[in-house]
Amino acid sequence: MADQKKPNNRDNPQSQSQSMWGGRFGGGPSAVMQEINASIDFDKRLYREDIAGSKAHARMLAAQGILTAEDCSAIEGGLDQIAAEIEAGEMVFDPALEDIHMHIEARLRELVGDAGARLHTARSRNDQVATDFRLWTRGAIDALDDLYGGLQTALLNAAEEYAGSIMPGFTHLQTAQPVTLGHHLMAYYEMVTRDRARLADCRKRLNENPLGSAALAGTSFPIDRHKTSADLGFDKPMANSLDAVSARDFALEFLSVLSIGAVHLSRLADEIVLWATSAFGFLKLSDAFSTGSSIMPQKRNPDAAELVRAKVGRIMGAQNGLMMVMKGLPLAYSKDMQEDKPPVFQAVDDFELCLVAMTGMLEDFHPNTEAMKRAAGLGYSTATDLADWLVRALGLPFRDAHHVTGAIVKYAEDNALDLPDVPLVEMQKVESKITDDIFTVLSVEASVASRTSFGGTAPDNVRAAIKVARENLMQEELTEKDSS
Ligand code: ARG
Numbered sequence: 311m312a313d314q315k316k317p318n319n320r321d322n323p324q325s326q327s328q329s330m331w332g333g334r335f336g337g338g339p340s341a342v343m344q345e346i347n348a349s350i351d352f353d354k355r356l357y358r359e360d361i362a363g364s365k366a367h368a369r370m371l372a373a374q375g376i377l378t379a380e381d382c383s384a385i386e387g388g389l390d391q392i393a394a395e396i397e398a399g400e401m402v403f404d405p406a407l408e409d410i411h412m413h414i415e416a417r418l419r420e421l422v423g424d425a426g427a428r429l430h431t432a433r434s435r436n437d438q439v440a441t442d443f444r445l446w447t448r449g450a451i452d453a454l455d456d457l458y459g460g461l462q463t464a465l466l467n468a469a470e471e472y473a474g475s476i477m478p479g480f481t482h483l484q485t486a487q488p489v490t491l492g493h494h495l496m497a498y499y500e501m502v503t504r505d506r507a508r509l510a511d512c513r514k515r516l517n518e519n520p521l522g523s524a525a526l527a528g529t530s531f532p533i534d535r536h537k538t539s540a541d542l543g544f545d546k547p548m549a550n551s552l553d554a555v556s557a558r559d560f561a562l563e564f565l566s567v568l569s570i571g572a573v574h575l576s577r578l579a580d581e582i583v584l585w586a587t588s589a590f591g592f593l594k595l596s597d598a599f600s601t602g603s604s605i606m607p608q609k610r611n612p613d614a615a616e617l618v619r620a621k622v623g624r625i626m627g628a629q630n631g632l633m634m635v636m637k638g639l640p641l642a643y644s645k646d647m648q649e650d651k652p653p654v655f656q657a658v659d660d661f662e663l664c665l666v667a668m669t670g671m672l673e674d675f676h677p678n679t680e681a682m683k684r685a686a687g688l689g690y691s692t693a694t695d696l697a698d699w700l701v702r703a704l705g706l707p708f709r710d711a712h713h714v715t716g717a718i719v720k721y722a723e724d725n726a727l728d729l730p731d732v733p734l735v736e737m738q739k740v741e742s743k744i745t746d747d748i749f750t751v752l753s754v755e756a757s758v759a760s761r762t763s764f765g766g767t768a769p770d771n772v773r774a775a776i777k778v779a780r781e782n783l784m785q786e787e788l789t790e791k792d793s794s
Contacts, residue, residue: 330412348405349648355655356410357396359445360438361389363521364414366541367433370534376432381425388422389414409648411435411442432531433524436555436643440520443651445542447564450658451513455790457665458506462499462783464672469495470776474769476754477592477682478691485689488754491677493767496775498578503779505571512567516560519544523551526642556642558632558650565629565654568661572622575664579618582671586612591681596674599667614667621660628653686754690719690729695751695760704743714741 339347365386372382392414395401407413412435418426473492478485519542522528522535528551535547548554585592586600599614632653635646693715700711717740722732730752737744750756761767765775 330415344405347408347645349409349651350403350405350407350413352652352655353410353439353648354396354403354413356439356442356446356651357414358393359442359449360410360414361393362445362542363438363441364418364429365389366538367521368429369541370537371429371431371531373537374532374534376531376533377428381428384422384425385418385429388418388426391421392417409435409439411438432522432529432533434526434555436525437520437523437551439648440523440555440557441542443654444516444518444520444544444560447561447654448513448516448543450654451509451516451564454658454661454665455506455509457662457669458502458509459783459787461502461665461669461672462506462779464669465495465499465502466776466779466783468672468675469493469499469772472677472679473772473776475677475679475682476686476758478686478688479767485685485691487694488686488691488757489761489767490758490769490772491679491682492769492772492776496772496779498574499779501574502571503782505567505574508567508570509564512560512563514545515563517543517545518548518554519546520548520554520557522547523554526552526555552642556639556644556647558636558647561650561654562629562632562636565625565632565657568657569622569626569629572625572661572664575668576619576622578668579615582615583612583619585677586610586615590685591678592685593675593677596671596676598674599671614671618664618667621664624660625657628657683754687728690722692729692752692754692757693719695757696729696748698760699748699751700741700744703745703747704741706741 368377368382368385368389371377372379377385392401395417401413401417403413407416415426415429418429420426469492471492472495473490475491476488477491477494479487479489479494519535519539521538521542522533539545539547548557582593582595584590586595595610595612595615599612600610601613602610632650635649639646696718697708697711697715700706700714701708704711706714718732718737719729721727721736721740722729725732730749734744734746734748737748751760758767758769762771765771
């Protein structure tokens with residue numbers, strides 16, 4: 311036991327860990343205690359944030375006269391060196407030192423001695439980890455926001471290219487009415503735009519500073535939480551110290567936002583999978599985003615899209631997992647909350663990959679527009695146009711027009727004809743007032759061109775929507791650049 315009392319012994323990290331909290335502990339932890347307790351394997355990802363938080367804390371302590379200027383600069387110098395060591399892969403991570411906070415502090419004490427040991431004045435690992443994790447999540451949101459910009463641009467580019475390309479629009483996955491591929495892609499643009507806005511909302515609520523709440527009750531030292539908030543880019547200090555150390559709703563909200571975003575990506579991914587089947591034949595997947603089969607040489611599998619479709623399971627699993635961890639936890643900090651980080655890290659890694667893969671697939675998008683157009687004409691997809699013509703030209707009530715149309719569709723079906731090929735006389739047998747003007751509305755081109763209501767699928771509408779979206783997107787990027 312003798313050397314367990316010796317502080318700063320790098321050969322024996324367990325002694326260092328105990329030197330931080332082990333004042334009244336005799337023996338060391340059992341091996342399994344150490345294993346279940348240690349979070350260093352995953353929370354080493356917080357090292358940048360931990361160092362930034364410690365620097366801000368040290369500067370504030372010095373400004374408040376709680377720490378000398380010399381100690382503060384020794385601490386800052388030491389922390390810079392530690393950052394360099396970690397980046398160079400020189401830091402030895404050891405589960406005996408529990409977590410990233412203890413690793414950094416232990417190394418700091420080695421490097422700068424007593425000054426390092428003074429850093430933890432008016433601070434606890436509870437407010438420290440809450441601060442680090444908020445900072446990390448904020449950084450992740452900013453990185454995802456950038457990737458969303460790329461996805462939006464890819465969607466807009468593809469939508470523009472295919473603004474006039476006709477495809478079947480489906481309900482119940484049954485051919486419903488012709489739409490344009492540009493319109494279809496713009497539907498996803500709208501979804502991801504909302505997802506990106508949800509991320510920004512979540513960032514706003516998250517951006518408050520827990521640091522200075524100490525273990526749970528605040529501190530008797532004359533600290534300045536507004537100063538550390540400004541230093542770390544937080545909008546303000548969190549108002550309640552108990553809440554500050556035990557709140558993880560920022561992480562839950564973030565995971566919820568990612569879950570919704572992943573659901574949207576999975577829907578698009580699923581359509582890509584469907585479109586790439588030989589039954590649909592709407593899409594030929596590029597080599598970059600498909601794989602071959604080891605046994606069936608003709609196969610081209612949409613693996614990237616399938617995996618984007620699947621990742622939603624992991625992301626929502628992360629959200630559910632953390633919900634369960636937090637449920638029923640009494641205030642304030644409990645060690646349960648150490649389990650908050652793996653789900654968030656995993657969900658961010660997965661989601662980043664999904665965004666990048668989806669953007670890549672859209673940049674490499676080669677639809678078979680002929681096949682799409684052909685399919686758009688199947689299934690009597692312009693029957694609604696026929697009914698609308700009866701309403702417009704003959705003044706029939708829509709319900710009667712629906713009935714007349716049904717009879718004409720039945721005739722077409724029985725005689726294996728497409729709607730535009732049903733002879734006028736046959737239509738007149740159903741409704742005598744029909745004239746040959748009706749044929750102007752039965753083609754798929756005429757159908758989409760007529761859908762000019764706001765938000766409708768007419769190619770001109772779609773082009774106008776793309777223009778507005780591009781302007782909004784550009785505006786967004788400009789505002790972001792201004793505020794950063
Ligand atoms: N590794 C811990 C976590 O992630 C740090 C906080 C430890 N606090 C404590 N009171 N033991 O939650």
